[in-house]
Amino acid sequence: MIHIANALQTAVEAALPRLKGLSDRQTSRERGGGKWTAKEILGHLIDSADNNHQRFVRARSTDPLIFPGYDQNAWVLAHAYRARSWHELVDLWAAHNAQVAQVIASTPDDRRAVQCRIGDNDAVTLLSLMEDYLRHMEHHLGQIFSAESRRSAGDAAE
Numbered sequence: 001m002i003h004i005a006n007a008l009q010t011a012v013e014a015a016l017p018r019l020k021g022l023s024d025r026q027t028s029r030e031r032g033g034g035k036w037t038a039k040e041i042l043g044h045l046i047d048s049a050d051n052n053h054q055r056f057v058r059a060r061s062t063d064p065l066i067f068p069g070y071d072q073n074a075w076v077l078a079h080a081y082r083a084r085s086w087h088e089l090v091d092l093w094a095a096h097n098a099q100v101a102q103v104i105a106s107t108p109d110d111r112r113a114v115q116c117r118i119g120d121n122d123a124v125t126l127l128s129l130m131e132d133y134l135r136h137m138e139h140h141l142g143q144i145f146s147a148e149s150r151r152s153a154g155d156a157a158e
Helices: 002-018 022-029 036-060 072-079 086-106 127-156
Strands: 066-069 115-118
Touching: 002 086, 002 127, 022 036, 022 086, 036 066, 036 072, 036 086, 036 115, 036 127, 086 127, 115 127
Parallel strands: 066 115
Antiparallel strands: none
């Protein structure tokens, strides 16, 4: 599972300079249609790191793992990410992912097949859950960066 931990660390290290280059103002902009702001997207990734960290640790000693799902909108609202400092969120996100990467890296290979049932979803292996965590993070980082790229292009055209 080292390859997943390494890919996670690489993704975080690659995203950090871009994330740190964004301002509070940029990341607070509405995206329209009730979509989360960049702050809320990154906050959601912090919540995802929190939830998955617990899942990954618990799956090391429990088979099968039965873990509740979570209402992502309620979590984002509860943490009031819109009102938080962007740079604080970036640092928190990076720190949480360092912790998640450590758990992934130190998980014994014989635990990769542990069955994990999250909320009402079908059971998946711990390995699949870890791989999905990385894909999920990359998807949401893509949302942040594509929104900022579109805004930058629009600002340049004005």
